[in-house]
Amino acid sequence: MSLAQTWMMRGLELKRRGHFEEALQAYDLSLKAEPTYYPAIYNKGNLLFYLKNYIGALAAYELTITLKPDYPEAWFNKGLTFYHLQKLAPSLAAYDQVLALNPKDHEAWTNRGVILGKLHQFKLALTSHQQAINLKADFAVAYFNQAMAFYELKEYQEAFHALKQAVSIDEHLDYPSGFLVYLQLLICEWDNLDNLLSLIKVKIQNNECVGSPFWLLAIVDDPSLLHQASKSWNKNQLNTIYAENDHQQIPFFSRPQKRKIRIGYFSTDFYEHAVMSLMVGVFELHDENQFEIYAFILAPPVNDAMNHRLQMTFKQFIDVNDKSDEEIIGLSRSLGIDIAVDLTGNTRSNRANIFAQRLAPIQVNYLGYPGTMGSHFYDYLIADPILIPLESFIHYSENIVYLPNSYQPNDHKRTIPENKLTRHQYGLRDDQFVFCCFNNNFKINPAIFTSWIKILQAVPNGVLWLLEDTKEAKQNLQKHFANHNIAGDRLIFAKRIPQTEHIERYQLADLFLDTFPYNAHTTASDALWAGLPLITIMGKSFASRVASSLLTAINLPELITNSRAEYELLAIELATNKDKLSAVKHRLRNHRFTTPLFDTKAITTNLENLYKKMNQVHQNYGSPKHV
Structure with a gap:
């Protein structure tokens, strides 16, 4: 065994034991002995990926491929790293290269399908998942991914059958039970619903992740249970090293007192969508003398009349859907966003990871998801006294702030129906x-x-x-x-x-x-x-x-x-x-x-007063408080 190989094997063992810094040093010593020893470069990339150093991991995989272009494992992990960086096109290209080298790689086929789904090419995604199933008939993950693609196409019956197939193969898959309930509700198929719900409740109480808490809202009226479901979901989705009970304070430069407060609204839904039909009037009525508002678009833009109307209201209307978490966080901080408002929450295609790593000194959960995010890196949840009475605060991870009437805004420009229909x-x-x-x-x-x-x-x-x-x-x-x-x-x-x-x-x-x-x-x-x-x-x-x-x-x-x-x-x-x-x-x-x-001007003023109080609390105390 060569010296390079010996150090690499030591690195693998140190990684297995959880001694990550020593493992990285061992890989570096392997490469010092033999700079072109690609297995050490590849395994170093794997450890960097595990440590969420995606940029470092990507560099390692690319160097590996330079040294050995026909290495499908390096192409596979390169694709996975691009996926985590939200670089979907190069991720897809990497998986295509894996399949050019090894057409029978069933995992590459279904991962490719997931990326196609993220690109909204759902029919092509189904074809890719089916190819994975053709290669491995008992591939539960591919059936689950197939169910997700059917769901996006609103082919709910097919999604239901694919998900049942996944569960029949592997009952321990991550969060199929919540999705199964949701699919049954989508098609109003209620057989065995009570038994499935009882199973879900037990899983949640055991701190197991059953899927998005959004899937449970139509059948669960227990705020404690929904809180626990949100905590488990976000812990599963984020998979971060952030302590659940820590308020993550990232150092920010002090904001000049006389500068306008900068509000960043983050959403996947800047188009004809229920949330935007409520919020558009607020955006238009924000006081330009006190606030600057920025839109961060987290999903592929939709070119419709609402989108055009929204573009006219913001200081900057920024498409970040194809940017990595790190790029979005850096952009938000460089723009000096004071308050980051998540208008998506625990709904489809959310980007909670960017909030986990702090976009702004103050982070707010509002309107997009009717409940708690279950994560303490959201400082505030905007509600009203009817929605969340004082005795229910315990079931929410955020500090609760009240608007004086209803929490829900409305559009001041919509017309009164003329009633010409019969x-x-x-x-x-x-x-x-x-x-x-x-x-x-x-x-x-x-x-x-x-x-x-x-x-x-x-x-x-x-x-x-x-x-x-x-x-x-x-x-x-x-x-x-x-x-x-x-x-x-x-x-x-x-x-x-x-x-x-x-x-x-x-x-x-x-x-x-x-x-x-x-x-x-x-x-x-x-x-x-x-x-x-x-x-x-x-x-x-x-x-x-x-x-x-x-x-x-x-x-x-x-x-x-x-x-x-x-x-x-x-x-x-x-x-x-x-x-x-x-x-x-x-x-x-x-x-x-x-x-x-329906007083849009009043609710905008009340919302702005809340923002000013949040900012004042941050300036005076640093940590958020109930307002």
Whole structure:
């Protein structure tokens, strides 16, 4: 055995024992003995990768490939490193090179598929995952990745079957159980849902990661359980060395007192999206004399009317979707961002890693995800007293800051619907009492559906008007209807249509029935703006209290109930007492312009006051506090 090989073997053993600095020294001594000994360079790269020194790892893999171009393992790890650096095109090219050298590498095929998915080339991603499965029929990870690609294509039934196949092969896969529940809810397939939920609760209580907490919001109303799910998810996703309970203070240069406060809004959704339809008015009304606002776009840009409107509101509108975490962090710090606001949270394609390493002295979780991020590197969560009462603070990792009315902003520029539509256009009759719920179908669960059935049984001329998300969800909801002996023509589906017409369509309904525990959020604002009363159940979790927050802000607390039984009785009473419903609608129309919910200027001012208080606390104390 040569001296170079001896030192390399020592490096491998030191790494195995966790002595990383000594291992790096051993690899360097190996290369001192033989500078072109590529196995030592390759293994040094692996250790640097393990230590998250991706730039160093990449340099090692590239040098390895220079010395030995036909080394598929080095190409594979080069692709993986580029992926972690968010450099998707060169990552894909590296995996293509792996497959040119070894077409039967099933792991390279599915990793390639994951990258294609990140590039939104989902059909090509499916082909790549299928190739991995063809090579290794019991490859559970490929089936899981295939399920994710089907999900992105909204082929939920196929995603459900692929995920079940993954679980049947390996029941210990990371977080399939939460995804399985979510897929069942997306297609309204509720068989075995209670058993699966019981299993998930046990896993969460045992600090196991069951997947994104977002997947559980429509079926879990326990803020303690959702908090633990968020902590496990972020710990799993970030895989960082940051201590969970430490407030990560990174040294920043002192901000000149007279300089405008710089707010960085970070989101994957700067286009026609629910979050932006709420926030766009705030962006436009920010006080330019006190604030500079910057947009950081974390996903491939979407060229639509909302995107164009948003571009006009920011000092800088910066596309960083293909930048590494380190590049985004460096950019944010170089721009002197004082407050970084995460408008994505625990939803699709989030970049929590950049917040874990500190983008700004103050970091805020707001609006994009209805709950805690479960990580202490978010200093604040913006809420209101209805959403998170004082006794619930214990279930949130962030410091809670209150807006004085509802936490939810609205767009001051949207128009009032003119009500030119007719019921006949949408398959409705004038003699029917139309209960509607235009929430996404995944928010419908067996419990709330049973309440709807009871309401319809008590209101003979009542029909239920739902949004049609997918053909599978429609078919399953029709099946559930039939199982309760309710005539099929009392369940009517609405297609997705442009936003202006959609809001106008609300005026054809008589009463909005909210879902529980995941309430209507933007959908609730739309209904109230259109003059349609909404009844809700106020639960314990953030997501189950949003509609109550909105109804309180518009001064209609009588539409808030505290149980399914109360909810059912109120719906039946309003449907059978025309005078009472008419009075509620009259108050709603009057309150629309006299209460805080749709006062965009007021909520912008209140939000700015919060930002100023956060900044003042940081300047005076350093550590965040409840405001």
